[in-house]
Amino acid sequence: MSKNEIPLKDRIIVALDVNDQEKAKEIVKQCESHIGFFKVGLQLFMSSYFDTVDWIVDRGHKVMLDLKFFDIPETVKLAVEQVNSRGVTFATIHGNDPIIRAAVEARGDMQLLAVTVLTSFGEEDLRAMGMTQSVEDLVYYRAKRALELGCDGVVSSGLEAERMRNDLGEKLLIVTPGIRPGANIEDSGDDQKRIVTAGMAISNGANHVVVGRPITKAEDPIKVIEMMQRDIVESKG
Numbered sequence: 001m002s003k004n005e006i007p008l009k010d011r012i013i014v015a016l017d018v019n020d021q022e023k024a025k026e027i028v029k030q031c032e033s034h035i036g037f038f039k040v041g042l043q044l045f046m047s048s049y050f051d052t053v054d055w056i057v058d059r060g061h062k063v064m065l066d067l068k069f070f071d072i073p074e075t076v077k078l079a080v081e082q083v084n085s086r087g088v089t090f091a092t093i094h095g096n097d098p099i100i101r102a103a104v105e106a107r108g109d110m111q112l113l114a115v116t117v118l119t120s121f122g123e124e125d126l127r128a129m130g131m132t133q134s135v136e137d138l139v140y141y142r143a144k145r146a147l148e149l150g151c152d153g154v155v156s157s158g159l160e161a162e163r164m165r166n167d168l169g170e171k172l173l174i175v176t177p178g179i180r181p182g183a184n185i186e187d188s189g190d191d192q193k194r195i196v197t198a199g200m201a202i203s204n205g206a207n208h209v210v211v212g213r214p215i216t217k218a219e220d221p222i223k224v225i226e227m228m229q230r231d232i233v234e235s236k237g
Contacts (some may be wrong), residue, residue, distance in 0.1 A: 008229055009037075010208070012198065012209055012228060013038065013064050013175070013210045014037070014038050014216065015038075015210050015216070016041070018043070021048040024044055035060065035225060036121075037063075037064065037089070038061055039065075039066050039210055040052055040066065042066070043062030061088075062090075063089055064090040065083060065090070065091045065210070067079075067091070068092045068093065070095045070099065070104060071092070073099050073101070076095070076099050077105060077106045080102075080112075084107055084108035084110045088212060089111060090112075090175065091107070091113070092112075092114075092115055093114055094156060097145070097149060101149055101150070106188060112152050113153045114143070116139040116142045116160070124219060131165070136160050136163065137143065140160065140163055143156065152171055152173050153175060153207070154172065154175070155176075155180075156198035157178055158201030159178075161174050161206045163206040164205065165204070166205070174205055175209075177209075179198050180214055197231055198231050198232050199207040202235050211228065215228075
């Protein structure tokens with residue numbers, strides 16, 4: 001499915017970043033009239049394992065399982081095999097070439113997303129790790145390599161999406177976290193550093209945006225979803 005064929009209901013992936021299965025179910029029920037895609041990350045998965053994943057899939061929704069598999073290749077391969085029969089749409093992996101190859105070999109019908117650089121990282125964090133290249137160059141290199149190795153896409157900030165889309169083409173899936181409503185884009189207290197609005201991310205080339213607290217902590221989640229969906233539609237002209 002090309003970027004332009006994705007239903008609006010699947011553009012926003014709501015991050016269920018809670019530690020309680022019942023709270024996660026409550027959020028899904030609040031949002032599912034407008035949203036058909038949900039992310040289960042480490043926090044929720046460790047509290048309910050596959051129970052929440054199976055429940056979401058059984059309701060007819062898509063799941064992004066964001067566990068960022070990283071281990072020796074054989075262990076990653078066996079872990080991915082555990083997931084690919086669960087009806088999960090996206091799963092995330094993190095690592096070097098052998099790790100990515102092992103995950104690709106075991107993915108089945110599931111789509112694999114390679115993590116590039118976490119959106120909580122900035123240039124100063126790379127310098128502290130001894131890396132001299134820019135965030136944009138590192139994201140691009142990792143995305144290019146992941147695509148060459150058979151990954152379906154990447155997780156990256158919307159700030160790097162445009163270069164990847166222009167240079168790597170439509171085949172690459174780009175999923176963008178660190179999404180904030182326009183009013184919060186300059187929030188200095190945010191723990192995310194490379195943030196954009198939903199419309200900016202899609203305009204720059206992202207296929208999907210991952211949104212957590214702006215929706216799940218809102219007094220009226222549907223109002224925020226509708227605002228972001230309008231932003232996405234307007235960004236596409």
